[in-house]
Amino acid sequence: MNALPQVSAADIKGAAISIRHVGRSFASKTVLTDLKLEIEPGEFVAVVGQSGCGKSTLLRIIAGLDDAYTGKIVIESEGRDTASARIMYQEPRLLPWASVIDNVAMGLGPDITRQVALIRARKALDAVGLGDRGSEWPHVLSGGQKQRVALARALVSRPDVLVLDEPLGALDALTRIEMQQLLERVWLEEGFTALLVTHDVVEALTLADRVVLIEQGEIALDFKVPFPRPRKRSSVPFVTLEERLLAALLHTNHQPVDYVI
Amino acid sequence: MTDLAFDAIKPATGSNRTLWPTSLRFGLPNQKLLPWLLPITILTLWQLASSVGALPASILPSPTSVFFAAQRLILSGELQGHIATSFSRAATGLLIGGSIAFTLGLSNGLSRLSERLLDTTLQMIRNIPNLALIPLVILWFGIDETSKLFLVSLGVFFPIYINTFHGIRTVDSQLVEMARSYGFHGFQLFLRVIFPGALPSILVGLRYALGIMWLTLIVAESIAAQSGLGYMAMSAREFMQTDVVVLAILIYALLGKAADSTVRAIERWSLSWHPAYRKGGLQ
């Protein structure tokens, strides 16, 4: 794995996301009510919350896949009129009839010449460590490799915002950790704003600058993760924070734990 | 627990290995000839039965007399003529019926409005057996080419229509959403996602259509035609030429097989991405 490059503020090119009083209802069921959230350019935000609380709904709205919401969302990138958001799902959603590299090239949209698309797709594949698998069919890849291809496809157009809806949820523990490291590395390299939905509290605390908890359609908790990167999952402050977040998620009263080292 | 599971699995894989492929693995040619083993055995028994007189020629002529009938008809050029006529009717009917069916399948698959407008009507027509229309078709078109083309087109229509429609409707909506989010719309979306997704189903429809195509054509030619394989068989019956009748039946079988193989080849080529269609995959 490459060494993590140093990122200065000038490198950050991600977009700021401003979610202002956003609401969304399905039929009679209100999922999001008056949700407010300001995300800074290049920030990595983890979204947690109980199943069915509306995390996916929020991501789909931010990614522009759902416009039946109330309120306003502004995505602004400095020096650019239009900011682009890309989404990555829990399933890789690769076209089974397109080669791996053609799948990645899809991320550049339909209006690009194939030649240019292939060159850029190759670079994106290299970045996720699958540069030599471009000519294969997706079905020969493992679950983790498919997710890497999906990541390459999401990033090939160098988006300002990447929203990730439990992208690692279906992977085994080991592959998951590898993918987390990969995600952190590309995020540091590319500087996009990342919004990650996850059920995994440790994952949220490992990757995110900031964690928000959605409950009853609103942000119930919003805090920064103060640890330097790369983070050690077994350090005492990390585990303490993990316990507190878990307690907030499960509504159990947090009992301070005494650690003996 | 684990032991039990192992015990359950082991004998099954073991017997699979010893039962089948060992005899096949001796060489590729063996495997290629295997499908022909049964037809050749039947042919041999048939010839034997005819030679010893157990099978009278008026019921079933011997393979050799069928062969001589074929030789006679080929030398006179009749057989090629009939085959060519039937083949061009089949192809034209398939092209006409198939392209209308494909277009309507696409249109109804892609547009709810089109579906609501047309699908009920089409489903009603589908329930009429197309051969039941023969008397009406003869009244309308006489016994010239149009009647055969009409029946073949109608016959191939439904398998292709239904499978195209179904194929388009069952394209993975997650893939469609993904492609849309990357800016694919309209024709681009169709070309890259919807059509390839529907193709396996469309080809299944084509395969059914080819079967119905021959069936319809032969029946139509037997009743209302003055050329073609169906006509050849029917007129041979009038002259008690059982050898020609059997020859015609054998040719149907070969043409049917050829049509099926063609679609399989198309499947293997166009669905090479599909695990089930890869070479050496499921057959």
Ligand SMILES: Nc1ncnc2c1ncn2[C@@H]1O[C@H](COP(=O)(O)OP(=O)(O)OP(=O)(O)O)[C@@H](O)[C@H]1O
């Ligand atoms: N298209 C839809 N039609 C009707 N209800 C919907 C629709 N999409 C989501 N919902 C409802 O909105 C609520 C929130 O769904 P959402 O998928 O956003 O939850 P989530 O937080 O992502 O849950 P999970 O963690 O299980 O993925 C759920 O109760 C769900 O049933």
Ligand SMILES: [Mg+2]
């Ligand atoms: Mg969800």
